[in-house]
Amino acid sequence: MKNLSILGSTGSIGTSALDIVRMYPEHFKISALTAARNMDLLARQIGEFNPELVAVLDKEKAFELSKILTGNNKPEIVFGESGFIEAASYKQSSTVLLAMVGAAGLKPALAAIEAKKQIALANKETLVMAGEIVMAKAKENQISILPVDSEHSAIFQCLQGNQQKDLKKIFLTASGGPFREKSFKSFKDITLKDALNHPTWNMGNKITIDSATMMNKGLEIIEAVHLFNVSHEKIEVLIHPQSIVHSMVGYKDGSVMAQMGQPDMKAAISYALSEPDRLDLKMEFPSFTDINSLSFEKPDTKKFPSLLFAFEACRQKGTMPAVMNAANEVSVELFLNKHIEFLDIFKLISKAMKDHTCIDNPDLSSIIKADLWARDKVRSQV
Ligand SMILES: NC(=O)c1ccc[n+]([C@@H]2O[C@H](COP(=O)([O-])OP(=O)(O)OC[C@H]3O[C@@H](n4cnc5c(N)ncnc54)[C@H](OP(=O)(O)O)[C@@H]3O)[C@@H](O)[C@H]2O)c1
Numbered sequence: 001m002k003n004l005s006i007l008g009s010t011g012s013i014g015t016s017a018l019d020i021v022r023m024y025p026e027h028f029k030i031s032a033l034t035a036a037r038n039m040d041l042l043a044r045q046i047g048e049f050n051p052e053l054v055a056v057l058d059k060e061k062a063f064e065l066s067k068i069l070t071g072n073n074k075p076e077i078v079f080g081e082s083g084f085i086e087a088a089s090y091k092q093s094s095t096v097l098l099a100m101v102g103a104a105g106l107k108p109a110l111a112a113i114e115a116k117k118q119i120a121l122a123n124k125e126t127l128v129m130a131g132e133i134v135m136a137k138a139k140e141n142q143i144s145i146l147p148v149d150s151e152h153s154a155i156f157q158c159l160q161g162n163q164q165k166d167l168k169k170i171f172l173t174a175s176g177g178p179f180r181e182k183s184f185k186s187f188k189d190i191t192l193k194d195a196l197n198h199p200t201w202n203m204g205n206k207i208t209i210d211s212a213t214m215m216n217k218g219l220e221i222i223e224a225v226h227l228f229n230v231s232h233e234k235i236e237v238l239i240h241p242q243s244i245v246h247s248m249v250g251y252k253d254g255s256v257m258a259q260m261g262q263p264d265m266k267a268a269i270s271y272a273l274s275e276p277d278r279l280d281l282k283m284e285f286p287s288f289t290d291i292n293s294l295s296f297e298k299p300d301t302k303k304f305p306s307l308l309f310a311f312e313a314c315r316q317k318g319t320m321p322a323v324m325n326a327a328n329e330v331s332v333e334l335f336l337n338k339h340i341e342f343l344d345i346f347k348l349i350s351k352a353m354k355d356h357t358c359i360d361n362p363d364l365s366s367i368i369k370a371d372l373w374a375r376d377k378v379r380s381q382v
Pocket of ligand 1: 007037057098101104202206265
């Protein structure tokens with residue numbers, strides 16, 4: 001039996017994880033849940049899974065939740081950054097699924113590592129912002145960080161039984177998002193509704209926009225660099241519209257290992273929670289005879305400069321990835337609130353990165369300072 005803390009339980013990853021817990025009550029018990037604003041859903045999850053601790057965004061949300069909850073089985077309710085940290089390091093939990101969105105995941109992730117929890121990591125922003133610090137802390141505390149991102153789960157699986165020294169290339173696949181076939185000329189007309197309409201994956205709003213701009217792949221390049229201790233020069237992004245091959249690893253003898261499956265996050269989430277065991281998810285295999293072809297193409301970086309931003313952030317290292325991440329987070333938020341156009345996202349990130357003076361080997365406070373600088377920078381342009 002694994003005791004779980006799920007941070008971000010009301011999101012797309014969080015609810016899929018709870019579907020798995022619902023299927024396997026003999027394997028998992030929920031100790032702590034967290035959410036930001038969706039108190040109705042969190043209250044239903046509390047009723048079903050009986051966590052001992054829940055954390056929410058702020059005092060008002062904590063009050064709202066305690067009014068909704070009735071009966072004697074109320075969990076302890078905490079809030080704010082310290083509340084999320086408490087849930088991440090909760091003593092009853094052995095494993096923490098980090099599935100909250102954005103930079104808010106970094107401090108809870110570090111707290112979970114320091115408390116020596118096993119980590120199932122969905123929140124890629126944590127590694128993008130502070131990959132060196134997070135991975136060093138994980139090593140120091142002798143805990144493993146298992147990837148939830150389907151691409152990184154695929155790479156992790158393709159590395160099993162092989163030696164890191166033989167790895168020559170990582171092929172990171174991308175669906176290409178909703179605008180793969182759209183001409184760059186028509187990008188100026190993209191609406192929020194268009195951008196939220198992902199062709200293969202059903203995800204939260206922020207990552208759906210990140211997929212439309214291909215910044216999601218940019219973030220994943222940096223995530224892979226840290227998780228697998230590889231140079232960005234060994235990573236190649238391939239557009240694979242069918243989203244069946246979740247990523248591949250090439251070895252020095254020319255062999256390529258691929259991991260395939262349906263585009264459904266449950267497989268990657270369950271593997272991160274149960275590895276090396278695999279849970280029976282009653283999932284169909286891809287129908288290989290119905291899929292006439294699995295195609296791969298090079299990404300168009302003129303249309304999607306996010307990939308260039310990410311490779312540049314990898315080259316510069318230091319505080320640059322955190323700046324790219326923060327500029328992206330604020331730009332996406334502005335786009336979701338209809339304050340800017342789709343193309344402005346690229347312009348704002350590019351400007352923030354150009355204007356930032358990168359600090360090498362930053363400590364956590366320099367990273368957080370750079371993150372705040374980038375947020376102010378983007379807001380000041382709009
Ligand atoms: N969805 C996917 O298929 C997928 C795949 C790979 C990786 N990921 C990564 O997994 C993470 C979560 O993605 P998602 O699609 O599940 O996102 P989502 O559906 O938007 O859910 C985000 C979760 O985080 C909570 N949250 C939002 N803002 C917060 C804040 N400031 N502090 C604390 N909690 C906050 C939300 O609470 P409320 O609902 O109460 O607002 C919700 O529980 C992201 O880092 C994403 O890149 C997602």
